Amino acid sequence: MSFNNDVFDVVRLIPKGRVTAYGAIAKYLGDARASRRIGWALNKSFKITPSVPAHRVVNRLGMLSGALHFPPEMSMAEKLENEGIVIKDGQVVEFKILFWDPMTEL
DNA sequence: TTGTTGACGCTCA
DNA sequence: CTGAGCGCCAACA
Known part of the structure; x- marks a missing residue:
């Protein structure tokens, strides 16, 4: 199915x-x-x-809504912080600035 | 085949 | 500000 592939492609393009x-x-x-x-x-x-770096995809408010679905070994937040993103109380700090919109960036 | 579910997003009270 | 409800629609029991 192409829908999933499209999703994966876009996610992989996230810097x-x-x-x-x-x-x-x-x-x-x-x-x-x-x-x-x-x-x-x-x-x-x-x-x-x-x-796919699914950890770079959060909900509209910048919250790690899907963190519970990640492997316990390395949580979503850990991966993000590993890339320099600061996570505060389950949500991305400066989300507005770190936000990458495929519509405008692509 | 039908009913429920869900890593969303928006609106309304 | 918080909570409840709804639309959407593919996957799954």
Whole structure:
């Protein structure tokens, strides 16, 4: 299915140290209402290759809503902080600045 | 086949 | 500010 692949492609294009939102990706793919399916696609992203930096995708408010779905070994927050992103209380600090919008950046 | 679910996003009270 | 509800739609039991 191409939808998932499109999602993976966009996510892989997210620059290191930057983040984006489900809605932004959905909109970029032409279906702003697909935000929900983005999460589904990213779920499968764990078992595909090349791997997808799903940790760079957060909800519209910059919160790590999907952190619970990440492997316990390395949480979403850890990976993000590993890239220089600061996580405060489950949400990305300066999200507004770190936000990477495929619509305008691509 | 039908019903439920969900890593969202928005609106309304 | 917080909480509840709704639309959307693919995957899954």
